[in-house]
Amino acid sequence: MGNLGYGAFATHPGEVLKDEIEERGISQRQLADSMGLTYSVINEILNGRRPLTAKTALMFEAALDVPADSLMYLQTKYNMQTARKDSTLHDILKKIHKIAAVF
Numbered sequence: 001m002g003n004l005g006y007g008a009f010a011t012h013p014g015e016v017l018k019d020e021i022e023e024r025g026i027s028q029r030q031l032a033d034s035m036g037l038t039y040s041v042i043n044e045i046l047n048g049r050r051p052l053t054a055k056t057a058l059m060f061e062a063a064l065d066v067p068a069d070s071l072m073y074l075q076t077k078y079n080m081q082t083a084r085k086d087s088t089l090h091d092i093l094k095k096i097h098k099i100a101a102v103f
Helices: 013-024 028-035 039-046 054-064 068-084 087-101
Strands: none
Touching: 013 039, 013 054, 013 068, 028 039, 028 054, 054 068, 068 087
């Protein structure tokens, strides 16, 4: 299983969004209020403890003009890279490869 173009470290979209609001001088609380979300939801996303959903990606796009599809691409890459590091999943995938090899 190759790395399929994934870098050594996955970037959670929250990292990009956090940099964006810091650059603009917007507080997490201000952003949360403008988006109609709680501070804790915004904080968890920006600190990579909560995944971005299509709904929240569109909300960030409306608030910050950062393309939602780009944010979702980052989230998908992050999810895939995180899954690839899961040793339990790795063992399951090895078993599946062995079974599939006989087909």
